[in-house]
Amino acid sequence: MRVLLVEDDRMISAATEQALRDAAYAVDCVSDGGSAQLSVNTQQYDVILLDLGLPRLDGFHVLRHLRDNKINTPVLIITARDGLEDRIRGLDAGADDYVIKPFEMDELLARMRAVIRRHGGSSSPLLTNGAIQLDLASREISFEGATQRLSAREFSLMQSLMLRPGAILSRQDLEDRIYGWNEEVESNAVEYLIHSIRKKFGNQIIKNVRGLGWMVSKEK
Numbered sequence: 001m002r003v004l005l006v007e008d009d010r011m012i013s014a015a016t017e018q019a020l021r022d023a024a025y026a027v028d029c030v031s032d033g034g035s036a037q038l039s040v041n042t043q044q045y046d047v048i049l050l051d052l053g054l055p056r057l058d059g060f061h062v063l064r065h066l067r068d069n070k071i072n073t074p075v076l077i078i079t080a081r082d083g084l085e086d087r088i089r090g091l092d093a094g095a096d097d098y099v100i101k102p103f104e105m106d107e108l109l110a111r112m113r114a115v116i117r118r119h120g121g122s123s124s125p126l127l128t129n130g131a132i133q134l135d136l137a138s139r140e141i142s143f144e145g146a147t148q149r150l151s152a153r154e155f156s157l158m159q160s161l162m163l164r165p166g167a168i169l170s171r172q173d174l175e176d177r178i179y180g181w182n183e184e185v186e187s188n189a190v191e192y193l194i195h196s197i198r199k200k201f202g203n204q205i206i207k208n209v210r211g212l213g214w215m216v217s218k219e220k
Contacts, residue, residue, distance in 0.1 A: 001046040001116070001159055002026045003178050006036040008054055009192040012101070016049070016078075019105040020104070024139065024152035024159075026180040033057025035132055045073050050095070052086070054081040060093060067094035070071065076104065083151070113137065129165040129219045132205060134158055143183055143201045150197070153178060157193050158216075159170050161206065166218030168209050190214075 002019055008031040015098050016125040020027045028043065031185070032055040032095060040062075048066075052059035063106040074189060077090045080101045087098050099108055113125070113136045127134040133142040139149055139155045150158060160177040161169060174190045186192070194206050207215050 001156055002028070002044070002180070003037065003112075004039055004043075004045045004048045005029045006031075006033070006049065006054065006059070007051045008032060009051075016105070017154045018109075021111075021180075022152065023109055024155045026156065026176075026178055026183070029118050031055070033059065033062045033183050035061045039069055039075070040066060041069075046177070047076065047116055049076050049108075049112075052077060052090070054080055061091065063090070063093045063095060072086075074119045076108070076111060076115060080110070110137075111171050127159065127162040127215055129162065132158075132162065132216060134162045141201070143205050146201055149196050153193055157190070158197065161214065161216045165216050167211045168215045170213040173213065 001024070005017060005020070005027055007016065007029070008173045013029055013031065016087060017029055019026050028039060028089050029158045030039055034056040036054070037049070037057065050059045050062060054062070059077065059079070066073065066075065073092065073098045076099055077095045078099045078101060079086070082100045090098055096118070099111060100103050103179070117125070125136050127136065131143065135141070138149065139152075140149045141158060156178045157174055160174055171190050176186055178190075178193075197206060198211070205216070208219065209215060
């Protein structure tokens with residue numbers, strides 16, 4: 001899952017970025033509103049973490065740009081502005097949730113999972129296609145009687161596939177969801193992750209569509 005973190009405080013940005021990477025997210029970081037707008041215009045994200053007090057263009061301007069351009073990516077505002085008026089303004093402008101600094105990372109991660117679930121049309125903490133169950137909180141996957149906890153990268157790949165059962169995702173699609181801008185990607189990285197998951201659960205958990213990419217079966 002790919003996250004855009006828009007935060008101008010370097011210490012907060014660095015700590016949040018590391019925590020997100022540890023939680024299996026691919027993270028792109030920018031520090032001003034103009035760069036945020038450029039990023040969302042050129043890259044697809046699963047969720048955006050948006051500060052309000054930004055240089056060049058503030059967070060409200062970025063949020064309006066997103067919604068005016070029909071970009072419906074979930075947005076969590078992360079800000080020190082705790083006034084009721086700012087919270088109402090942010091939610092009415094199209095934000096999906098509002099987190100006040102300083103925040104606990106566990107809470108931020110839980111709120112991210114919640115808005116991603118809602119965006120996908122589900123309130124359940126599990127992603128399932130009837131045969132596979134993926135727990136978004138514990139990173140555990142169950143298939144044909146076996147349950148194991150995935151590594152961060154394995155989880156990111158499986159979450160990408162499980163959000164769209166039946167859809168074929170190419171190598172580039174998966175790399176975009178697993179790796180951020182500054183991460184070096186080996187040419188066979190996706191194949192290695194798929195091999196690792198299949199080694200734990202068998203080849204049928206992820207299906208290869210020759211010349212196109214990979215998929216998990218559509219919901220039963």
